[in-house]
Structures are given as C-alpha cells and as structure tokens.
Amino acid sequence: MKINVLYLYYDIMNLYGENGNIRIMERMLQRAGNEVEISRKTIADKEIDFESYDFIYCGAGTENSRDVCLCHLKGFSESLKKAYEKGTVMLFTGNSYEMLGKEIRIGEDRVLEGLGLFDFTVFEQRRNRYTGDVTMKCTLLDGDFIGYINKCSEVQGISNHLFEIESVVGTVKDTKEGIHEKNFFGTQVIGPITAKNPLFTELLLKLITEGK
C-alpha cells in the first residue's frame, strides 16, 4: 500500500542527524512492501494538510528555530488536531514536541502560547543545558530504549510519560521522559532514534500500517 509521510520542518528542525529518522522509516516501510511518498514541508509552506498523512515526523531544533516553527505551526492548529484525533502516527523528537503543549515559559518574562494539543507547560531557561546518553524503559517495548538528550527546558504536567529513565551518562536529571497519547509519541531525545532503537521503529511501522 501507499504510505504518505510528512517530514515537517525538515530543513530547520534538524539539530543533529535527525535526517536519519526519515531515511530509516522510508527504508523500513519499503521493505515491508509499501510504496512511500515523503513530503518535506517547512516554514515557507502555506498549505499543509496534516490529515492526509499516515505518519508525521518532526525533529529537534535550536530554541530560536523552534519559536519560529511554533509561530508557523499555529496556522495549522486545527488540521494537526484533527490528524491527532483520528490516530495518525506522529513522532516529535527533541524540543519539537514542546510546541504542542499549553505554553512555553522562557526565562522570567517571555511566554509563548503552544498549540494546546496537550496540557503540559514548558519551562525553559536557555542558560544551562542538560545533556546525556540515556537508557530508558517503555511499557510498549520489550527492551531498552537508548538515546541522547540535549535540552535547556523542563516539561511539567504530563500524565502519560513515554519513558522511565533508567540510567544517564551526563547531566540529565529527569526520571520520566516524553509523552504518549493516542498514536502521538513525543520525546526529548534527539538525533536518529529509529537507527538506534529497532524495537521502537518496529512499533511505529506496525501502528502506521495497521492504521492504514
């Protein structure tokens, strides 16, 4: 079957090897016998129909880049919400999932309104960074999930965390991480997570093809 993939903000939310995720997903979907079409959309695009995709991926960016994307994404709020409600599989990594909460509080005096898809609040200080290699557990996976976090924010108000952090090499302080609601997967982990975590990639593939 034909799978339509949206690679959102491919040229600006690409902090560190995020391109690997879309390359891996394309290959794995093809190997499973699907025809794959990838649409690359970015902040210059005026038309994006989120409901027309089977899988949506957005990667991490710098804080300034995320702010610009948030501003752009607000124009597509309804379309994105409808896609989420109908169960489209979405993967937002790094700070990209922060756009979908209630608000982002930057330092003492700046507040950016989020898309309101979820009820969490982001507290960002842009001064100290929390980085590290993490090993995490997820009830959906029969094995560990490994990755790399590089952030300067804290997310509060998530009830369904995606991961429990088991060990950290670095300065990351959290014990729980990410968000999982319906078929939406958000994690602060950046980079090509699908390359490092075949079990997670298989889970995504299964959800994408079943949803079709």
Place this chain on the structure above:
Amino acid sequence: MKIKVFLGVAMCKTIRFLAKLLGRGSSLPGQITLKFFPDILKYIELPDKVIAVTGSNGKTSTLEMIAHVLKEAGLKVAYNKEGSNQIEGVTTFLLCDCTLSGKVKSDIVIMESDERFARHTFKHFKPKQLFITNLYRDQLTRNGHPEWVYDVIGECIDDSMELILNADDPLVSKFGKDRANVRYFGAQRLPMDSEENTSVYHDGKYCPCCKAPMEYDYYHYNHIGSYRCTNCSHKRNDTAWTITDASLEEGYIVVNGKYKIELSFSSIYHCYNTLAAFAAADIAGVDGEVAAKALSGYDLSSGRIVKFNLGKREGTLLVSKHENSISYDQSIKVAAEDKRPVSVMVIVDAISRKYQTYETSWLWDIDFENLKSDNIKEVVLAGKYHEDLKQRFSFTDIEESKIRNFESIPEAVDYLRQGEGYIYVITCFSDKHKFCELAE
C-alpha cells in the same frame, strides 16, 4: 596587591616547574594558583598587543601559525602552545611569562580560548582583538548547539575589543551586526566554489538573526560562503583580509591580491586558518611580505596531518573531529578529490578522550555520500562503532562490495596492508594513536 601578584606568579612558576618534572599538564599550575588568587589575571601587566582566537574549528592550527609568523618577524611571543585553552591553561602560560612584579615579558600575547569558557577566561582582562574562526555543530554533548555557543561567547565581548570575524560564516558574522569595532576576513569567489549546497544539512538556510530565508551567491563549503538575508540587513560583509585567489590542486592562496602563500596541505580549512594567521600578523605590525614568506609552506607541528607507511603502501591520516561533521566533510573531500586510486579507512572507536559518551548522531550529518567516487576503491570501517558506521554507509550509494568493517583496528590495519594504492585514514585525536602505533 603587589604581594599578591608576586605570590601568585611565584606560585604558578614553582608548580609549573614541579609539574614538568612529574610530567603533568599545563593547566594544573594555573588551576592551583587560581584557587588561591581567583582574580590574579586582573593585576598582571599585559603588553599592548593581546590577540585571542576562539571558534569551533581551527583554533590550535591558527594560533600555531600566528606564533610562527610573529617569531619569524623577531617578536617575543607568549602563547598557550600546549593547547590548554581554558582559564587554567591561560593563567599558566601568562603567569609563567611574567616577571615577579607581574609584567608579561613578551612583546605580544596570543592565545586560543575554548569557545564555551571565553566568558571565564576574559572576565579579568580583555584581549585587544578577538578572532572568531567559525561556529559549527561541534561536540554537542558539551556544546549544546552553535546558537547556544554564540550566546555564551557573546558574554565575554565588550565594546573595547575589536572583533575579527569570519565574514563567510553567517553565525559568526552576526557578532558584527550593528557594531563599530569590527573587521572581517574571508574568501571571495574562488574557482572551487559551488552554487549549490550539497551537504546533508544547511545551517545557513535561515538567517541567524531573524530566521528568514537566506540567499547565497556561492558556497565555499557547507554553509560557508556569500549570503544575504531576504528580510533583515544581515549579509556577508566586506573583508579587510581576503583570499582573492586559491588553488587546492596547486596548493596556494593569494591574500589581498598580492601575497601568494604556498600551502603545505591543500584543504579549504587550512586556507582560512592561514588567512586568519596573516590577518593577526598584520594587526601585530608584521609586514605582508614577511608574513607571507613565513606562512608559505609552513608545516603544522600539531599533527593534524600524519604521513605513514603500511607495508609497501603509503598514506595520510587526516585528523578530523568526532562529533563534528564539517571536519569530517573536509577530510572526505580531500580523499574524494585525490586523482589516484585510494582506500579510505574511517575509525570511530572512542568518541571522546575527555568525557564519556556513546553518542553517534553526528554520523548522520556527515556527507559520506561523497566517498562514492571512482577513485575510491575501498572503504574500511573500524573500531567499536563499526556497526553504526556500517549502518550509516548503507544509506550511501557506495557498492556494498567496496565496504569492509572490522571491530578490531589491528585486524583492519592488517587487512589494509595487503592491498594496493594510496590510503587515507580519517579519524579523531581520540583514536589517532590506535592507528599510528600500528603503522610505520
């Protein structure tokens, strides 16, 4: 105050002497002295000329070349020659060059500063000139990302310093926006430029000031080139020191239309470092002819390029930086552009020698696709991360039959001994010795 300076200088010199006997590094004396006299650098008397260099890549090479030119011109130079580029190392070399009354003896002080720690190093004194070479995706484990590094470098800059910026790097030149005390260095359009950015990613696609799309006239490499923002006033500025002509094949650059400098090693990186060294020499008052002569053919001693033999095969090891895709891209270009039949070996065994990390995301930002070139007969992947490399290479169009991977570096080297043709080894400081001890 005089007592404090006297004690600080004496202490640093004594510890340095003892540390040398014990074979210890050059940051320890400064580190201990700073424990007792945290603001000692405020009280030492610096010469009129103090030049600092920071940025992601090229600091050590640039500094070494500046030092070489200045010494050739007969100046007495103090600098962090051992590459200790945080406040402790800077304190060590400055205090060790002082009289006991706290006066730096050399005519000129030059130093490289770690980009993250410039705000600490330059808290108690400011260099007259600060060179910023480039800001790339580099060691994100420590450095967050380039825009974050931009912000932390910004904390050490005040109006008294003259900034000497790479005009061709859009993020670096943002430091000069709406600023008076600034000059630029860069390359004008060169024969090897390209009009398209073909790298895996393009960090100059959006303006670092306002995030509107940027337009490029040409690219020297990656996102380094001539750009202008389609929205705000940010653009490549005119340069005071310019590479007006260059040939990597013949190995030379021409600075400001009249100074020809032969390159001991043909890489665009080396061109920029050489240009920055020329600019620093000019600022220090060295005549252009003298500087060009001193820089011509200068061979870096810092071991970034190592020639070796492997049985009857010859090769070059190109020291690149793990966690720094642009440095890999440059090395790959050197191998791909060699006209001879070559084998390329990539070693990723320990990602860093300074801190613990298993992070390999950066492999996906490297343009390994460029190794699909007729002259490249074989690619050998080695080290602890050979599987990660293999996975990444499976997304290039390079035929599988050309790629061999080995976990063991000695086995990979033995394998290479049997073959034919020139060899390029691409790896980092952290893994370089593992190859060198096996080669002749």
